[in-house]
Amino acid sequence: MGYRVKDVRTALNTLFRWGMIDSKDVLSDIDWMKAMEKEAMIGITSKGHYYYHVLVWKFTYMDLVLQDTPIFDADFYGRIQNQFPEADTRGKRLLDKRLAASRALSST
Numbered sequence: 001m002g003y004r005v006k007d008v009r010t011a012l013n014t015l016f017r018w019g020m021i022d023s024k025d026v027l028s029d030i031d032w033m034k035a036m037e038k039e040a041m042i043g044i045t046s047k048g049h050y051y052y053h054v055l056v057w058k059f060t061y062m063d064l065v066l067q068d069t070p071i072f073d074a075d076f077y078g079r080i081q082n083q084f085p086e087a088d089t090r091g092k093r094l095l096d097k098r099l100a101a102s103r104a105l106s107s108t
Contacts, residue, residue, distance in 0.1 A: 020048030062102040080104050
C-alpha cells in the first residue's frame, strides 16, 4: 500500500497550517512549500501531540467529528451507518449506540 506524493504533501501542508507539525527550517507557509521540495526535518508540536494523544480518544470529540466528517469509503460508511443510532421523536440518540459508532470511527 502506498500513497501518492501529492496526497502526502497535501496532508503535511494541512498539518503545518493547523499547527500540528513544525520544522526548525520553516518560518512561513512559503518556506514550507519550499521545504517540501527537499528533505526537511519535521516534528510534532504540542498542539499536535495533544490532538493525537488526548483529543481523538475523547468520546465527546469523536461523537461530534462523526456527525461532521464526510466518509467516502463505501465499506467503512456501511460499518458506521450500521452503528449510528436513529434519533427518537425528541431528537435524542441512545448513548451506548453513539459510543459504539464513535468507536467504529476511531478504529480506522
